[in-house]
Amino acid sequence: MDAEDVEQLLRDQRARRAGRDELSRAHPEFAQVSPRAGELDEAALADLAGRDPDAALRLVTALGRAFDPALRTAARALAARLPVGPPRTGVPDRSGSRRVVTRRDPTGADLDLDATLAARGAEPHWRAEHLHTRSWRATGRACVLLVDASGSVAGDELAAAVLTAAALAQRMRPGDELAVAAFWSTAVLLQPLSAQPRPEVVVDRLFDLAGGGTTDLDLALRTAAEQLARTRTAARDVLLLSDGMPTDSPDPRPAAAALARAGTRLHVLTLSADPESVANCAALAAAGGGRSAPLHSPSQAPSAVRTLLD
Known part of the structure; x- marks a missing residue:
């Protein structure tokens, strides 16, 4: 499915939008977070997140499907940049560097005989998963x-x-x-x-x-x-x-x-x-x-x- 097909599929099955009355009934804090049409009060949302993070996340995602286009856009922009913690741990490699890696992978450039024999161990018959190869990654x-x-x-x-x-x-x-x-x-x-x-x-x-x-x-x-x-x-x-x-x-x-x-x-x-x-x-x-x-x-x-x- 190419990019145009994806866009067409999303247009064809676009999720249902919700009006302010429906959002207010489903989310008690809606009026504080969106006091007026088109407005998203991030401070009020942060306060809710401090008290009930799951309620805040449910509300943000509900607002991302609002009929109100300004509110919908603001909620989606916020959802894309929600703080979720630090980058993954470990020491990063130098950008652009490559190294030889041994993997359980038949597509590698060279057979790693030691790793292959170790994987087979005492098994009497060879199996595909025993094969380990080396390649630049x-x-x-x-x-x-x-x-x-x-x-x-x-x-x-x-x-x-x-x-x-x-x-x-x-x-x-x-x-x-x-x-x-x-x-x-x-x-x-x-x-x-x-x-x-x-x-x-x-x-x-x-x-x-x-x-x-x-x-x-x-x-x-x-x-x-x-x-x-x-x-x-x-x-x-x-x-x-x-x-x-x-x-x-x-x-x-x-x-x-x-x-x-x-x-x-x-x-x-x-x-x-x-x-x-x-x-x-x-x-x-x-x-x-x-x-x-x-x-x-x-x-x-x-x-x-x-x-x-x-």
Whole structure:
């Protein structure tokens, strides 16, 4: 799906707008944060965030879908620059530097015999995942954020997606790359893999996304793999924001394992506390060589991202 197709899809399924009366009924603090049409009082919002950060995040995301165009624009601009913590930890490499990296990856330039033999260990037969190769990699990390947009993208789910995207963008260092895709029965690339992502564009598109339909986790993971096939960064991660329940998908674990074989870690932010959902997310992360963490309220997003990626 090219850029024009994405824009057309977003126009065709644009999320429903909310009027001031509806916003006031749903959010008790609305009148203080937006006392007049077109106005967003950031001081009042900051006061609310100090008392109830999740309520503030829900309100910002609701305002991002307001009928009032000035209020909608102000809320989206604020959402794209929400403070979510410091950049990722560690000592950054010199910009533009490259280094030789050994990875469990058949596409490398040279076989790393020691690492390959160590991976095989005492196993009697060779398997594809034993193969380790060496190749030159750019420093930095490439990350693909996958946002589950099946059902309705609203409320806590939308707030969590917006805040996670903002957290990833703000954590970037020189040499890092970021892509963002939403998925349901189809996959939509909101931000192609780039060293200079545009958080404001991603936020705009998340707000405009109505979502719906079934959940194809296998398609989502294959979409991430296609993006990461373009990178030469030393580290590659996929961050999946989902309840882990595939309703229209082959078993996604083989796609997760394929990511791991290519040297990518799959981490899952679990949106549901349902035991089956938690188990599915944990199994998917394990197959992808990564970890899972709960994300049951929007304000948990920055710390959850740090837990999984630092």
